[in-house]
Amino acid sequence: MKDKNTPSLTHPEILFLSFFGVGFLPKAPGTWGSLAIVPVLYVLGIFKAPFFLFIPFLLVATTITCFIAEYTQKKNNIHDPSWIVMDEVLGMWTAWLFTHPNQVSFYSMALIFGLFRFFDIIKFWPASYFDKLEHGAGTILDDIVSGIFAGITFLVITHFVAIP
Numbered sequence: 001m002k003d004k005n006t007p008s009l010t011h012p013e014i015l016f017l018s019f020f021g022v023g024f025l026p027k028a029p030g031t032w033g034s035l036a037i038v039p040v041l042y043v044l045g046i047f048k049a050p051f052f053l054f055i056p057f058l059l060v061a062t063t064i065t066c067f068i069a070e071y072t073q074k075k076n077n078i079h080d081p082s083w084i085v086m087d088e089v090l091g092m093w094t095a096w097l098f099t100h101p102n103q104v105s106f107y108s109m110a111l112i113f114g115l116f117r118f119f120d121i122i123k124f125w126p127a128s129y130f131d132k133l134e135h136g137a138g139t140i141l142d143d144i145v146s147g148i149f150a151g152i153t154f155l156v157i158t159h160f161v162a163i164p
Contacts, residue, residue: 007083013072016086017065023083033085034092034117038109041096045104051097058097062090062144070136080131080139091143091150092116098151108154108163115150124149 007014009021022036023029065086073079095116099108120143123131127145130138157163 007072007076013068014083017069017072017084019085019089023085029082029085030088030120031117033088034113034120036085037089037092038113041093042104042109045096045099045109051099054093054097058090058093062140065090066135066137066140068136069139073136073139079134084139087140087143088116088120090140091120091147094144094147095150095154098154103158103163105163108158111157111163112150112154115153116147119146119149119153 007018009015009018009024015021018024019033019036022032025032069084069086072084073081092113095112099112119127123142123146127142127149130142130145132138133141
C-alpha cells in the first residue's frame with residue numbers, strides 16, 4: 001500500500017526530480033540514481049560526443065533543477081528527500097565530464113561511479129556546506145561539488161594508472 005505522503009509520479013516535477021521514478025526504488029535511491037545515468041553517459045562517450053558542449057547544458061540543467069527542487073520541497077514541506085535523485089544524475093554527469101573520450105570503458109565508468117558515490121556519501125567541504133542549506137540549491141549543489149571532486153580524483157588516478 002502506498003503511503004499517503006509519498007509524492008505521486010503523476011506530477012511532472014516529481015517525475016523529473018526522481019529521474020522518472022528511479023528515486024522510488026527500494027534501498028539506496030542515491031546509488032540507483034547515480035547508476036541510472038551511467039548507460040546514457042557510456043553511450044555519449046562511445047559516440048565521442050563533444051564533452052565541452054555539455055558544460056552549458058549542465059549549468060542550465062543544474063539551475064533549473066535547483067528551482068524545481070526548491071518549489072517541490074516547499075510545496076510538500078520536505079527537505080532533501082531520498083527520492084530526489086536528479087542531484088545524483090547531475091553529479092555523475094559532472095564527474096563524467098572529466099573523462100577523455102578515449103577513456104570511455106566499463107572500467108572508467110565503474111571508477112567514476114565509485115568515486116562519485118564515495119564523495120557524495122562523505123561530503124567533503126564545500127559539499128557539506130551545500131548539504132546543510134535549507135534550499136533546493138543545497139539539495140542539488142552538494143552533488144555537483146562531489147562530482148567535481150570525483151572528476152578531479154579520476155584525472156589524478158588515470159594520470160598514474162592506465163584504465164583499460
